[in-house]
Amino acid sequence: MLALWIVLAVVVVVAVVVSFVLLSRRAGGGNAAAASPSAVQTKPPPTAPAPAAAPEAAPQAPAPAVADTSASAPVSPEAVPAPAVVPETLPVPQEEAPPADLHERMGKTRGLFSGYVRALRGRGSVDAQTWDDLEEALLRADVGVATTSALLDDLRQRVKNGDLRGPDAVIDALRQALKASLESAGGVGLAFEEGVTNVWLFVGVNGVGKTTTIGKIARQQSAAGRPLLLAAGDTFRAAAAEQLAIWAERAEVGLVRGAEGSDPSAVVFDAVQRATARGQDLVLADTAGRLHTKVNLVEELKKIRRVADRPPGKVTEVLLVLDATTGQNGLAQARQFLDAVGVTGVVLTKLDGSAKGGIVVAIQREFGLPVKLVGIGEGPDDLIAFDAESFVDALFD
Amino acid sequence: MFDSLSDRLEGIFGRLRSRGRLTDEDLDEALREIRTALLEADVDVRVARTFVDGIRLRLVGQDLSKSLSPGQQVIKAVHEELIGILGGETLRISYASAPPTVVLLAGLQGSGKTTTSAKLARWFRQQGRNPMLVGADLQRPAAVEQLRILGAQASVPVFSEASDPVAVATAGLNEARRLGRDVLIVDTAGRLAIDADLMEEVRQISEAVDPHYTFLVIDAMTGQDAVATAEAFHQTLDLDGVILTKLDGDARGGAALSVKEVVGRPIAFASTGERLADFDQFHPDRMASRILGMGDMLSLIEQAEREFDGDVAQEGAARLLEGRFTLEDFLSQLQQVKKLGSLGGILSLLPGMPKELKQAKDSIDDRQVAQVEAIIQSMTRKERADSSLIDGGRRKRIATGSGTTTQEVNQLLRQFKEAQQLMRSPGMLGGMLGGRGGRGAAQALSEQMGDLAALAPGGADAFGELGAGLPGGSSPMRGLGAGGSKGSKGGKKKKGGRVTPKASGGSR
Numbered sequence: 021m022l023a024l025w026i027v028l029a030v031v032v033v034v035a036v037v038v039s040f041v042l043l044s045r046r047a048g049g050g051n052a053a054a055a056s057p058s059a060v061q062t063k064p065p066p067t068a069p070a071p072a073a074a075p076e077a078a079p080q081a082p083a084p085a086v087a088d089t090s091a092s093a094p095v096s097p098e099a100v101p102a103p104a105v106v107p108e109t110l111p112v113p114q115e116e117a118p119p120a121d122l123h124e125r126m127g128k129t130r131g132l133f134s135g136y137v138r139a140l141r142g143r144g145s146v147d148a149q150t151w152d153d154l155e156e157a158l159l160r161a162d163v164g165v166a167t168t169s170a171l172l173d174d175l176r177q178r179v180k181n182g183d184l185r186g187p188d189a190v191i192d193a194l195r196q197a198l199k200a201s202l203e204s205a206g207g208v209g210l211a212f213e214e215g216v217t218n219v220w221l222f223v224g225v226n227g228v229g230k231t232t233t234i235g236k237i238a239r240q241q242s243a244a245g246r247p248l249l250l251a252a253g254d255t256f257r258a259a260a261a262e263q264l265a266i267w268a269e270r271a272e273v274g275l276v277r278g279a280e281g282s283d284p285s286a287v288v289f290d291a292v293q294r295a296t297a298r299g300q301d302l303v304l305a306d307t308a309g310r311l312h313t314k315v316n317l318v319e320e321l322k323k324i325r326r327v328a329d330r331p332p333g334k335v336t337e338v339l340l341v342l343d344a345t346t347g348q349n350g351l352a353q354a355r356q357f358l359d360a361v362g363v364t365g366v367v368l369t370k371l372d373g374s375a376k377g378g379i380v381v382a383i384q385r386e387f388g389l390p391v392k393l394v395g396i397g398e399g400p401d402d403l404i405a406f407d408a409e410s411f412v413d414a415l416f417d
Numbered sequence: 418m419f420d421s422l423s424d425r426l427e428g429i430f431g432r433l434r435s436r437g438r439l440t441d442e443d444l445d446e447a448l449r450e451i452r453t454a455l456l457e458a459d460v461d462v463r464v465a466r467t468f469v470d471g472i473r474l475r476l477v478g479q480d481l482s483k484s485l486s487p488g489q490q491v492i493k494a495v496h497e498e499l500i501g502i503l504g505g506e507t508l509r510i511s512y513a514s515a516p517p518t519v520v521l522l523a524g525l526q527g528s529g530k531t532t533t534s535a536k537l538a539r540w541f542r543q544q545g546r547n548p549m550l551v552g553a554d555l556q557r558p559a560a561v562e563q564l565r566i567l568g569a570q571a572s573v574p575v576f577s578e579a580s581d582p583v584a585v586a587t588a589g590l591n592e593a594r595r596l597g598r599d600v601l602i603v604d605t606a607g608r609l610a611i612d613a614d615l616m617e618e619v620r621q622i623s624e625a626v627d628p629h630y631t632f633l634v635i636d637a638m639t640g641q642d643a644v645a646t647a648e649a650f651h652q653t654l655d656l657d658g659v660i661l662t663k664l665d666g667d668a669r670g671g672a673a674l675s676v677k678e679v680v681g682r683p684i685a686f687a688s689t690g691e692r693l694a695d696f697d698q699f700h701p702d703r704m705a706s707r708i709l710g711m712g713d714m715l716s717l718i719e720q721a722e723r724e725f726d727g728d729v730a731q732e733g734a735a736r737l738l739e740g741r742f743t744l745e746d747f748l749s750q751l752q753q754v755k756k757l758g759s760l761g762g763i764l765s766l767l768p769g770m771p772k773e774l775k776q777a778k779d780s781i782d783d784r785q786v787a788q789v790e791a792i793i794q795s796m797t798r799k800e801r802a803d804s805s806l807i808d809g810g811r812r813k814r815i816a817t818g819s820g821t822t823t824q825e826v827n828q829l830l831r832q833f834k835e836a837q838q839l840m841r842s843p844g845m846l847g848g849m850l851g852g853r854g855g856r857g858a859a860q861a862l863s864e865q866m867g868d869l870a871a872l873a874p875g876g877a878d879a880f881g882e883l884g885a886g887l888p889g890g891s892s893p894m895r896g897l898g899a900g901g902s903k904g905s906k907g908g909k910k911k912k913g914g915r916v917t918p919k920a921s922g923g924s925r
Contacts, residue, residue: 159462162640165453226663226691227527227636235558256691258566259559266558311666343527347459347640349668370526373609375642398526398556 056328099237120365140187142234146179150187154194159417161378164348166330167385171197195412198381211364216334217296219288219303221325222367223357224341226309229369229395231260231339234304235267236395236403241302248302251291252277253284253324257307264306268399275299284308284320285327292333312356325361339392341367344377354383368396368406427490447491447638448473457828458708460671461644463915464678472498496705503677505703508685510544510630517549519590519626519700521620522649522660524634526607531560531660533634533688534604535567536696542573542602550599551589552577553622556606564604571693574598582606587625603628606698608648620653630657630730632685635676637661638668652755661699669708729753732816744833745801748793751786791819792829806832820921 124335140150151172158168175193178184184193212218220237222230234250241248250268252275254260261277268275276291278284288305294304305328308318329335340349342361357363368377371394380391391406448469455465474496481487512518520537522530534550541548550568552561552575561577568575573737576589578856586603593601603626608615623631631654633647650656656801659680662671664687673684684699732749736742793801796816807815807830809823816823 045786077666111419156462159456160641162642165456227529229527257563258570259563262559262562263557264838311663313665313667343636345636345639345642345646347672348457349459349638349666350640361879370609372644373525374611375640375644379640382642 027204031307048067060257064336072270120388131221137191140191143187146184146187146190148192151176154190160277160380162347162350162382163378164351164382167382170385198415199408199412202384202391202406202411203389205384206365208365208390208392208405208407210392211336212302213334213336214301216336217301217303217332218294218336219292219305219328219333219359220337220339221305221307221328221335222339222341223307223321223361223363224309225311225353228309228341228346229342229367230309230341231263231267231306232398233339233369233393233395233403234237234264234306235271235366236400237393238267238271238273238304239400240403241405246302247298247300248273248296249291249295249300250275251288251303251305253288254304254308255280255282255287260306260308267400274298288324289327289330289333292328292330296332303328304332312353312360318356318360321357321361337360338364339367340389341369342380342383343375344368344371344373344379348379348382350379351382354387354389358387360391363389365390365392367391367393367395371404372396377411378415419484426491426613443487444473444476444491447488451491451495453669454709455674458669458671458710459638459640459643459675461641461675461679462707463677464644467678468498468502486810492709496702496709499674499705499708500701502674503684503704506683507698509682512546512599513629516597517590517593517601518599518630519628520600520788521623521626521628521631521654522603522634523605523631523654524607524845525609525636525646526557528607528634528636530554530607530634531564531604532567532691532693533660533662533686533696534564534602535571535573536688537602537686537691538568538573538600539571539693540696541602542571546600547598548573548602549589549593549596549598550575551586551593551601551603553582553585554606555579555582555585556609560604560606567693583621583625586622590626595778601626616649616653623654631655631658632657633676633680635659635661635672637663637670637672638666639672640910643672643675644679647680651680651682656680656682658683660684660688661704665695669710670704671708673704674708726753740837742837743802744796744804745798747833748790748801751790753819757768772878788819788821788825789829792816792821792826795819802831 120297136153140153142351143150154175155168155172158171159165163171171194174197175184175190178193179190184190200212212219222234223375224230231254236247238250250273252261252263254264254265255278259281261275261280265275265277268293274294276294278287278290284307288303291305293302295301305324307324308317310321312318323340325335338357338358338361342353346353354363354366366380366383366389368380368391371377383389384391391411394404396402396404451472452465452469455468456462460468472491472495475498479490481490510518522534522537524530533556536551536653538548550564550573552564554560554564555577561575565575576585576592577590578585580588582605586605589603591600593623603622605619605622606615608619610616633650633656634655635643635647639646641660647656647659659673659676659682661670663686664670677684684701684704687697687699687704689695689697729749733742733746733753790869792815794806795815796811800811800815807826812826812830816826819826
């Protein structure tokens with residue numbers, strides 16, 4: 021059969037090609053490093069003239085002209101605002117009624133867990149059915165097999181020891197365990213440092229809501245009086261910069277963008293320069309959605325981070341934006357992005373939908389990553405600080 | 418080849434070989450593993466339960482196959498059952514007698530509707546149609562602009578206006594009629610299935626344009642929420658099919674099974690990348706393999722069958738095995754393999770890769786490949802046949818001719834030489850082809866082939882041909898296994914070249 025011959029040939033050629041790659045890597049990057057990251061993605065062809073890669077060694081102004089679409093109310097360069105005394109961690113400005121808000125928004129999730137919980141509480145004793153029901157409830161919330169097993173094994177042990185008697189105690193213990201777990205990862209405040217141009221980098225796979233989240237944060241921070249600038253680091257997707265530009269307008273903040281297909285590192289670099297020059301000490305950097313499996317795109321992201329981290333810039337937050345509907349793949353995403361660029365926190369989006377977002381429980385247990393923010397709608401104000409109590413309560417009641 | 422599921426099942430069934438049939442108890446443990454695998458793949462909890470119950474019925478009391486190991490037998494049954502559910506009738510687009518044929522796309526935010534719309538448009542064009550796109554997503558900033566750009570790339574006109582989604586869709590339909598377009602694709606805004614207002618809106622859009630086909634666009638990485646979403650959209654819109662997106666990631670895609678089971682409509686298309694061309698018919702067998710955590714080798718074979726020149730392939734393989742592989746050979750093989758698309762993508766289709774290869778696979782930048790090609794093409798025939806001829810002066814000429822630098826030419830030559838040596842060193846090729854830890858590649862490859870052969874009818878016969886076909890008559894397995902085990906098609910007794918599957922039922 022011809023087919024298997026062909027496979028053999030492919031495998032063999034691929035082996036040769038791959039040995040090339042391995043050798044070139046060992047040799048210190050040869051061909052692999054030379055390719056400009058912007059050219060890696062084969063479509064769309066860059067409309068701008070071939071962009072130069074953002075220089076890593078010398079921080080000069082990058083070659084592609086970056087258009088700076090300042091907001092309608094531009095910050096005049098001379099009036100550098102006197103730095104206010106701010107704490108190390110800048111909490112996200114809270115909406116006035118968040119717990120009820122989240123609770124309400126997650127109202128539809130009540131249906132799921134509460135059904136199981138009611139049934140469980142009704143029964144007098146803890147039996148096999150109890151564990152089955154709890155397991156099913158957790159799995160359906162996307163908590164995942166491994167984490168569910170760990171949680172339930174623990175509870176089973178405690179029931180065995182006599183620490184927990186009856187289904188009520190078990191359910192309460194589960195709630196506590198989930199809450200403690202989610203809280204243990206750390207504070208939900210967004211880190212901010214004085215004396216540097218803070219860069220908050222937003223990363224994640226395609227379609228999770230990075231750009232929209234940035235728009236919301238821009239609005240909140242701007243309303244709180246913080247001067248900031250947006251960087252349209254998604255130079256790949258059609259009309260991505262336009263999308264962010266609209267958010268910039270809504271938040272009345274400036275935006276730095278590059279030509280489509282240009283080097284995203286250059287855009288972020290330029291944004292940091294401009295922000296510094298204008299006394300804006302916060303840059304929100306958008307990046308293109310990228311599947312964590314695409315090594316060359318992940319390499320591009322690493323470079324963006326490196327460039328953003330060069331003084332006067334400092335990357336103080338790397339936020340992994342995660343869609344609440346994501347299943348177990350969320351773990352793989354967290355792992356890869358964490359390895360690549362060091363994620364500091366998770367933004368869980370689309371929690372106003374029917375998905376429970378339980379994957380964050382697994383992510384916290386495995387990587388210790390805190391959820392900092394929760395997206396609960398497409399509107400500019402639909403972003404609140406994560407609250408473990410509300411999250412778990414909403415699941416259970 | 419198969420990852421932990423297969424290994425885990427092998428572990429369970431290890432003791433079973435003496436007994437003649439699969440009993441209830443044997444199955445329980447195996448089915449638990451299957452259930453776990455499905456849940457890890459994001460299959461809906463309830464769907465997984467039903468599925469496993471079905472498999473149990475199928476397998477209890479079954480005789481242990483003579484040719485397959487118990488683990489293989491179970492996997493085969495599961496695989497077939499999955500294909501059965503995921504497949505069924507393929508969706509064949511039949512066009513409306515009074516054009517345009519209207520196609521409506523709906524789904525959650527971020528699922529990939531806009532990109533998919535453009536891909537569909539391109540696909541219809543390839544079918545010889547005259548599609549038009551309507552940008553009815555007026556909610557997301559710059560959504561229409563995005564569609565315009567993609568439409569231009571697909572050479573398909575895009576219609577939109579600043580009104581409301583229902584009005585835009587209606588106006589778009591009129592415009593399509595006016596222009597004589599025969600397919601109309603309506604992109605809509607992402608919406609939550611539980612948002613009553615927005616679901617009503619999409620219902621109204623549907624009513625206004627009366628689509629011939631309504632597709633739910635769903636992200637392959639969707640977890641347990643898939644069922645609720647699919648049910649709601651199906652209830653509101655009466656779906657004709659589902660389009661699965663972002664299959665280029667590593668999400669196992671269990672949502673596909675859940676949705677298919679619950680909605681009962683075909684999964685019509687699979688979107689496998691961000692480029693417009695990354696769009697294909699959905700293949701149930703490949704999805705089944707993926708859900709179970711197996712590599713999608715079938716894709717590769719089929720594609721290679723389509724694209725390759727068999728003689729060139731055979732020749733190249735033979736020369737490599739004999740250590741006569743030159744830059745010329747490399748060039749011709751490279752050009753062949755390029756027809757399959759991105760090299761990195763190809764590598765990801767190969768199962769059972771050693772860790773280094775897995776990491777290397779995506780760092781293969783296709784531009785590098787183009788560069789390598791250019792360099793070799795700038796060489797003369799003689800130079801390609803014998804690279805030792807290439808002195809400084811020639812290197813310079815080659816560099817200029819290919820638009821590269823002498824350093825890059827040097828690098829290529831040096832690396833190729835090292836690669837050749839690597840290829841010749843005992844066990845290296847075998848190691849690269851998937852047999853680590855002392856196992857010869859012969860075993861590894863035959864195991865892989867063997868497993869595959871168990872699933873694909875007719876595959877087993879290939880072994881005979883493989884042995885005979887190589888010029889010089891030597892078995893390629895022996896050549897591959899140099900440094901590994903002696904056995905030609907050897908390996909464990911229960912797998913290997915002698916698999917002759919019984920009527921395995923068209924899984925292809």
